[in-house]
Structure formats: structure tokens, C-alpha cells
């Protein structure tokens with residue numbers, strides 16, 4: 341466990357004394373990882389610095405409209421990533437989440453900073469700013485930028501931060517959506533983030549095929565323990581029949597928790613090409629399902645966590661999950 345001082349000044353000083361700055365985030369990037377990375381990129385460019393965003397994976401189509409998304413550099417294993425003054429790692433707390441890019445960054449001789457909101461950070465960087473009470477990395481970055489100098493937050497930065505916050509809060513309804521967050525959102529709207537446009541660009545982008553898969557996933561749902569637990573399994577065959585893939589299940593897991601009286605929800609998908617079963621867990625406030633994810637070798641937040649389970653089957657994971665959830669509910 342690294343030593344963590346919640347000190348923006350330390351981080352701001354490090355960034356201020358650097359010019360060429362490499363920004364990166366996690367594999368399979370989402371709204372918060374792309375949003376926070378591009379917000380910081382725009383914010384630093386506004387001050388005449390030379391930031392670059394490098395990602396292990398491609399930017400999802402629905403986030404490509406953000407300013408700077410077309411400048412994101414795809415990881416190249418032959419690049420030695422030398423010549424940077426500083427590396428800033430966003431929205432993750434263990435180096436495996438960076439992907440193979442980590443092996444290129446690991447040995448370069450420059451300071452590495454992690455800014456994140458997940459629990460249980462691992463030791464791999466020089467400085468950390470971690471706030472597990474924060475809704476998103478984008479929210480932390482807003483606070484940092486505000487403390488630094490809010491006049492550098494331009495419209496592009498505001499839009500990227502807004503997208504990060506909107507996606508990581510399930511459009512402002514997850515735990516840690518508090519009054520401060522609405523103040524921040526309000527400031528971002530004032531600067532030029534348009535809530536209607538950003539919601540439509542990022543979230544109203546379902547394909548017909550993914551909606552057909554959703555229909556199948558909804559019929560697959562099972563209730564257990566007096567409706568307290570809802571499971572949504574999706575098989576390899578379901579993906580094949582609808583001509584979809586696991587990336588098309590974005591947002592599905594939230595349906596499991598939308599049932600009256602349900603406290604715990606799980607999306608379980610077979611990822612055939614990688615021979616793994618992917619588990620996404622959600623719980624309502626006051627129940628933490630993080631421990632269950634840890635039992636499967638994963639992790640995350642108290643109300644949202646997950647695991648990628650190797651060498652198993654959907655049926656085995658379902659049975660284990662019912663057992664673990666049963667134990668957890670007994671303690672309630």
C-alpha cells in the first residue's frame with residue numbers, strides 16, 4: 341500500500357515544473373478514463389504545456405467527438421516513450437490496468453503520478469492522489485484544476501470532465517452523487533458543457549443488434565433469495581445469434597438493480613475468444629459486493645465491482661455466485 345497524502349499542491353507543483361507530460365489510463369477505456377485524460381490534456385495545452393495522451397486500447401466510438409480524442413496515441417510496443425518529464429496515470433490503481441503499455445513505461449526515468457478514486461491502490465508510482473469518496477477521476481481533476489486556476493478550464497475541458505462525471509455516476513444517480521457534485525456539474529455547464537448534447541452523444545448510441553441482445557439478456561434474468569438477488573447471464577450463443585460481442589453489454593447490469601426489492605445484481609458474460617467469464621456486480625447502498633468480486637480474483641468499489649474469471653464456465657460461476665451472495669445476505 342503506497343503512502344498517500346491528499347495534497348493537490350504537491351501534484352500541481354510536479355505538473356507545473358514539467359513540460360512534456362504523458363497522460364494514460366486503463367485498458368478498455370470508458371467515459372471517465374477518456375474524459376479525465378482529455379480534460380487534463382486540454383487544461384495543460386491551454387497553459388502552453390506539451391501533453392500527450394497514450395492509451396493501450398482504442399477510443400470507443402461514442403467518445404471520439406471529445407476535443408483531442410483524435411490526437412490520442414495508440415500504444416506501440418516499439419516506442420520507448422523517452423523524453424517525457426512526467427507520467428500521469430488516471431482512473432486506475434494497479435499497473436495491470438494500464439495494459440502492455442506499462443512494460444514500456446515501467447523503466448523510463450521520470451516521475452509517475454496516479455490520480456484515482458478506486459479502493460486498495462497498489463505500489464507502482466511515485467506520487468498518488470486518491471479519493472475513494474469521489475464519484476470519478478474527472479471530479480477529482482475538476483477540484484485540482486479549480487485549486488490550480490479555474491480560468492484555464494475551457495469549454496473542451498469542461499465537456500470532457502462532464503462526460504467523465506456523467507458516465508461514472510450513471511447519469512447522476514449512483515452513490516457519491518452529492519450536492520458538491522451538482523455544484524461542479526453546474527460550473528461545467530456554465531463554462532459550456534451542454535448536458536442534453538453530451539448525454540445524447542455518449543449514451544443514446546445503441547445499435548439495433550445490441551438492443552436485440554438486451555432483449556435476450558432481459559429474458560435470461562433470474563431472481564434468487566426472495567428477489568434480493570438478480571442475475572443476468574449472457575451465453576456465447578446469445579452473442580453469436582445477435583451478432584454482438586461482450587462490448588455491447590454496456591449498461592446492461594443496471595437493469596438487474598432496477599427491480600423493486602433487489603439489492604444485488606450481477607451480469608455474467610462468456611467471453612469466448614479469451615476463454616473467460618466476465619462478472620459485473622452491483623449493489624444498492626448499504627450492501628458491499630466488493631468482497632465477492634475479490635473472491636473471484638477481481639475488485640472495484642463497494643457498490644460496483646467485477647472480475648474476469650479464467651478457466652471456468654458460466655454455470656460454475658452462477659453456482660458460486662449464488663453461494664457467496666447467500667452468505668452475504670445471511671449477514672444482513
Ligand SMILES: [Mn+2]
Pocket residue numbers: 372373431457475476477508
Ligand atoms: Mn472512474
